[in-house]
Amino acid sequence: MAGQTDDTKREGFGWGIWATGAIAAQFAADLDHVPGARRAAVCSRSMETAQAFSAKHGFASAHADPDAFLADPAVDAVYIASPHTEHCAQALRAIAAGKPVLIEKPVAMTSVEARTIEDAARNAGVFAMEALWTRFLPAVQRAKALIDDGAIGTVRRAEASLLFHRxxxxxxxxxxxARGGGVLHDLGVYPLSLATFLFGAPALERGRWQAAPTGVDRAAEVALTCGSVPFTAKVGFVEDPAAEGRNDFIVYGETGTLRIDRHFLSGPSLTLWDRPLETTPDPRGWGEKLARRLPMPGRTVMDFARPSRGLNFQAAAVQAAIARGETAHPAMPLSDSAAVLAIIEQVLAAPPEN
Known part of the structure; x- marks a missing residue:
């Protein structure tokens, strides 16, 4: 399939996707909701797979050769959707080719790799960012604005959970x-990165984890101080569907309480209480579900329903940052990505508690 001409290229922002798995398909679908975005090219190890993905999602060209993909003039930025063990090498290869990169989370396997990507992008003058899409969701952006504006007073503490049936x-x-398995790299990055975004640089207070039979972490509990805010997170792959977590993110302030509702990583809604609480109702309970439909004094629910999965917001932010000539996005700097991976490394350095 031939690449597009320069005249066509100027009609929009051309996205290339490297890899063709589930997250790549979700990103491709959400480009429908990104103003100015264009589906430029796909790269896979197999030309047959690349062509099938390209045809299904409407991309202009397909590649099995990474060099040809990165040389495609229709590609204005590369979304790296491969397994995260490949992220660093592919990101460095794209940066060396002069292509801006949006790298699926986690940005790399180690904090050293994250800093290597950051240094390479800075030195080359090429944009690079981790695809921690949660930070760019309207609900999360609204939560940060409310916290920063003092809507709940000084933050006393925060907590989050992500425990999914797996x-x-x-x-x-x-x-x-061998493929970078483990719950902290898959789910743990969400609460750790979000706490860093909302409150400040993370420092580990304590952490513990449990191992799956293969040795990777299947559950973990982490306590941090982010800025000056104590924060705790629980993440896990659970055998029993009934053992799934609340999967919300709660911020306890001196004058109010804010919750990014279940499942917080996708930012469906916010609940704001105009008073300090010691705990919030379990979002899985029938009483809570009923209460959300009824007006309640002192409680405001903000709905952020959307037609997309939510990956479009980060894509739009990347396009805008590249248009401004930036090599990093202020809402998701690679220094934050490296800091989160350093926390994960510290937790996993201790023996598992099985």
Whole structure:
């Protein structure tokens, strides 16, 4: 399939996607909701796979050769959607080719790799960012504005959970150490990165984790201080569907309480209480579901329903940052990505508690 001409290229912002898995398909679909975005090219190890993905999602060209993909003049930025063990090498290759990169989370396997990507992008004058899409969701942006504006007073503490039903499967990448398996890299980055975004630089207070039979972490509890805010997070792959977590993100202030509602990583809604609480109702309970439909004094629910999965907001932010000539986005600097990975490394440096 031939690449597009320079005249066509100028009609929009051309996205290239490297890899063709589930997250790549979700990103491709959400480009429908990004003003000015254009589906330029796809790269896969197999030309057959690349062409099938390209045809299904409406991309202009398909590649099995990464060099040809990165040389495609229709590609204005590359979304790296490969397994995260490949992120660093592919990001460095794209940066060396002069292509801006949006790298699926986690940005790399280690904090050293994250800093290597950051240094390479800065030195080359090329944009690079981790695709921690949650930071760019309207609900999360609104939550940060409310916190920064003092809507709940001084923040006293915060907590989050992400525990999803995922039975153990030694063949699945999430449980495979060779493919970067483990819950902290897959789910833990969400609460740790969000706490860093909302409150400040993270410092580990304590952490513990449990191992799956393959040795990767299947559950973890982490306590941080982010800026001056104590923060705790629980993440896990659970065998029993009934053991799934609240999966919300709660901020306790001196004058009010804010909750990014279940499942917070996708930012469906916010709940704001005009008083300090010691805990909030469990979002899984029937009483809570009923209460959300009824007006209640002192409680405001802000809905952020949307037609997309939510990956479009980060894509739009990347396009705008590149148009401004930036090599990093102020809302998601790679220094934050490296700091979160450093926390994960510290937690996993201790033996598991099984």
């Amino acid at each position: 039975p153990f499967d030694p063949e699945h990448r999430l449980f495979d150490p």
